[in-house]
Amino acid sequence: MNHLAQTLKALSDPIRLRIVLLLQAEGEICVCDLMAVLQLPQSTVSRHLAYLKRSCWVDIRRQGVWIYYQLSAESCAICQELLLTLKRHAAALPESVADRKSLAVFLKDKPAACP
Amino acid sequence: MNHLAQTLKALSDPIRLRIVLLLQAEGEICVCDLMAVLQLPQSTVSRHLAYLKRSCWVDIRRQGVWIYYQLSAESCAICQELLLTLKRHAAALPESVADRKSLAVFLKDKPAACP
């Protein structure tokens, strides 16, 4: 019960919710992508990602200097279902739609600078 | 997005989670029932219920001195789905099973004292 509550608490912040929805839509994102989309300082983004990692929502994959975050594949069954529910409703969340759009724009010009 | 985050935050406390799962199983509960099941002081229970009410998770029905809490019927679609997901997993949450059992025990002897 405490574990489930902590899991929900990790989602109960608007920024982390946006991050999770972006990860769900995109698959893998690094910190600098999120800084661009969320328009937040690097340390703020990094701390939210650390919170999500502590709460078992995300895993990381290191590639050189870049660290890519992705939704954890082995999260508990209830988390997977919660994610699916969020996904079904993401299209009705204006901020989520806008975030996905601005991420797409950002990624389109990114390959010149980053892998 | 902020509204959804606040909605999730209301569920992200172990005690409120237990309350919501009890309401889902039982339908209507009053504060004194919850005091018995959760073994917490009246003010603590009352504050958690107020939090759930502020977050649109529960409605109340007054019957004399007793105030019965129930899950809000008109909560948003995503909340309804979240509840269904929780319900499907409640049987796997030992605390939830125990709470429902102790509530049943408490209610069995309650009619003598309360309506």
Place this chain on the structure above:
DNA sequence: TGTAAATATGACTATATAATCATATATCAG
């Protein structure tokens, strides 16, 4: 009207969370 019972709330304390600056760490290129 006055009392008792159920619930709500003010006031306080302790703890957790969130934002942010400055700094540290890790990795790669040269």
Place this chain on the structure above:
DNA sequence: CTGATATATGATTATATAGTCATATTTACA
């Protein structure tokens, strides 16, 4: 090894949350 870049973290401040005692409010009923 050195510098540059991406990310993490220490320290600080502001705010939110949670628990709890004491007290207020609401309702029923004698």
